[in-house]
Amino acid sequence: MKLNSFKYFILIIIIASCQDLTDIDDEDYYNEAVINYKNEQYDQAIAKLDIILDGNNDSAIAIKALYLRGFSYYLQDKNKLAYQDYLEGIEIAESFGQVNVISKLNNEIGLIFLEAELYEQSLSHFLLALDQSGETTLQNKGHYNYNIGRSLRRLNRLDEGIEYFLTAIDINEQLRNYDALSNIYIEIGLLQQKVGNHSLALEHFQEIIKISQLSKNPNLFKWKAYNNIGNIYQLAGDFLQAESYFNKSLEYENDDSQLSVTYNNLGKICNKKGEYKKAWQYFKKSLAYNSKNVEINELGITNNALRKTFEKLNQTDSLLHYTMLINDMALSAVETRTWLEDEDEKIALLTKYQDYVREKAEKDQYAKTSWLMAFIMTFIFVSGVLSMRLWKIYNYKSTEKGHALIKNSNEMVYLLDMFKNEKEEMKKVMDQKLRA
Structure with a gap:
């Protein structure tokens, strides 16, 4: 009997030792995944995190692994997979009482909804993130306030939005976080522009140019500032000044700048000036840049502007061709957001692609x-x-x-x-x- 008890004792020790070894292995895999992530080797990072999560879905390290894998998916535009990992991470974090982690995960889910232009859902998750922030860092609280303001601006709840932006400014001024401040000034400038306060909007965009040199990506913020100043002059009908600022923004090309937006703006100005052939050259450049990082809203602007251009040039076949091209580009982006949408929700850009194909086939047959x-x-x-x-x-x-x-x-x-x-x-x- 004593011998059997001794065997059980040894077995328990072996099991405990194996568990400790497993934990050490998981930590090693996680640390390697972090290194891969920092080197932008996302597939390799995900492969190592998969090993951790295959046999371990209810531990503290599983929460970290789900967070990192979800963010790696997010950076690869695999938002559905990221969303699933974040939800699973929240569920496990709740069992461990890790409120700050739950707060961060809700913020990440909010960003997915924000990019999908589903602002009610993004707002609810950002508000949850702020409510659960507790003893999180001041930087995180500034970020949550900023994201809430972004969602409110897009929902046209501008009075509420400005309050969260001002709180975010106070926090980031304490932290001297000039990247965050530049982003907030852009949002406030767009908000002021929306309500017609163009002079206040200009002040905020000019402020970005001043502080951009203190940021980590000055070219990006200068491009945004000059592009938005050009927009204000365009709304005022001063096309000469608008064109000047748009061209100025092109001087700050970088990997992050969405030059499709600027080329679209220049094309629209040429349309208004009656320079339709020149407009088409700008729209071609806009489509070329947009094909790298599809922006549905920008494709909609291009589509509407091209209609005017080709009608004036009397090239209806070209209009049909490029409308279908734009819809082709948009389809992949649209598919990434359909899993989050109600079936009734419509996307304004898609101008009945299948109808265009059918009409063109009928014309050819005729x-x-x-x-x-x-x-x-x-x-x-x-x-x-x-x-x-x-x-x-x-x-x-x-x-x-x-x-x-x-x-x-x-x-x-x-x-x-x-x-x-x-x-x-x-x-x-x-x-x-x-x-x-």
């Missing part, structure tokens, strides 16, 4: 049918005329009149050759049209 009918009618007419001529030659009752029709001995051969050549020419024309 064109082919029209050419075929024209060929048949022409062939019947020519055949009728030549047949009547030959009939008169062979069957005319009056011998004298019949002979009078044949002016020389070669006329019969000439008529038959003419009939044959006409058939061949018509066949060539028809073959070319059908191939086209």
Whole structure:
């Protein structure tokens, strides 16, 4: 009996040791995943986190692994997978009472909804993040206030939004976080612009230019500031000043700047000035930049602006082609957000893509049918005329009149050759049209 008890004791020690070894292995995998993440090797990071989560879904390290894997998915635009990891992370964190972690995860979920333009959902998660922030860092609280303000601005709840932005400014001024301050000034400038306070909007955008040198990405913030100043002048009808600021913003091209926005703005100005060919050149550049990082709203602006351009250039086929191209580009982005949407929600950009395809097919078929009918009618007419001529030659009752029709001995051969050549020419024309 004592021997059996000793065996059980040894077994418990071995199991405990194995558990400790497993925890050490998981920590090693996690640390390696962090290194991969910092080197932007997201697939490698996810592979190591998968190993941790395959056999360990209810521990403190699982929460960290889910958070990091979710964020890696988010950076790869795999938002559905990120969303699932964040939700699972919240569930485990709740069992451990890790309120600050739950706060961070709710903020990350809010960002997914914000990017999907589902602002009510993003607002609810950002508010949860702030409510649960507790003893989190001041930097996190500043970030949560900023995100709440962003959601409220897009919901047109501007009075509420400005309060959260001002709180975020107070926090980030204490922290001397100039990147955060620049982003907040952009949001406040856009808010003031929306209500028609253009002079206040200009002040905020000019402030960004001043403090951008203290930020980590001055070119990005200068591009945003000059682009938004150009927008204000465009709204005021001062196209010369607007064009000047848009061109100024192009001087600060970098990987993060959305130059598709600036080129769209320049295209719209050219439309208003009646310079439609020049406008089209800008819209082509806008589409080229947007293809790298699809922005649905910007594609909608391009689509509407192209309509005016091609109508003025009288190029309806080109309008159809590029509208379909834009819809193709938008489809992938739209699919990434459908899992978050109600079925009734409509996306304004998509102008019934399938209807365009059907209409174009009908037009092509109509064109082919029209050419075929024209060929048949022409062939019947020519055949009728030549047949009547030959009939008169062979069957005319009056011998004298019949002979009078044949002016020389070669006329019969000439008529038959003419009939044959006409058939061949018509066949060539028809073959070319059908191939086209």
